[in-house]
Amino acid sequence: MGGAGAVNSSATLTGSRVEIVDWRARHDGTKVSQHRGRVLERDPRDVDSVTLHQTACVFGPASDREKRLARAMKIGAHATAFREGVGVLAMPLRWQGIHANALNATSIGLEIEGLYAGLQDDPTTAPREDLRTTWGRPPLELTELVVETARALLTRIVELAAAEGIELRYVRAHRQASGARRSDPGEGLWRAVALEHAVARLGLRVEPDRTWVSKSSGEGRPIPEAWGGGAGVQY
Secondary structure (H helix, E strand, O other), X not given: OOOOOOOOEEEEOOOOOOEEXXXXXXXXXXXXXXXXXXXOEOOHHHOOEEEEEEOOXXXXXXXXXXXXXXXXXXXXXXXXXXXXXXXXXXXXXXXXXXXXXHHOOOEEXXXXXXXXXXXXXXXXXXXXXXXXXXXXXXXXXXXXXXXXXXXXXXXXXXXXXXXXXXXXXXXXXXXXXXXXOOOOOOHHHHHHHHXXXXXXOOOOEOOOOOOOEEOOOEEOOOOOHHHOOOOXXXX
């Protein structure tokens, strides 16, 4: 069930700490949209965006690297950036994953491992915005390596997509398609990966005021002002 362009490979990027692992050919078709028992493969012309996510957890087992990285095959997104500097390409880009509700049909899902705050803390105010937006749990540090890995993996996705006739034009946040996922991917990741890389370097665009609706998740939320969205848009 390898799909178009699926291979098995691993490469450390020149001048980088990031390793990109291509396991698309390994995917067994679970956690993927299906029609009559077959994987739903999209027309490349229908795919126009990458949707960013945070996993809101750290995968295990820490003692078994292969099993840990293989978790990328079980979460419904096309690729996952792991905290230790490994990016895993998990499923063929034409396949319709199950990761972003109403955006599944038109986007490629990129998960970023870790629990990150929806809002970064403002040291000039008494409330801890970061704690308040990670369900009361301490958020993980958004390290340079995490950002570097997510950016490298996003760049590879854009390159591979173009080779398959997929023109990626937008970068989106999962919160735009799910009101319950307001911290997905979070302010820090959105600014570092979407605005400072996807937009500034790769030429993708954002539609901060746009939202999507589905029966399962209701209406999404626009990008808030705190993330660089429109003035007055609340988190």
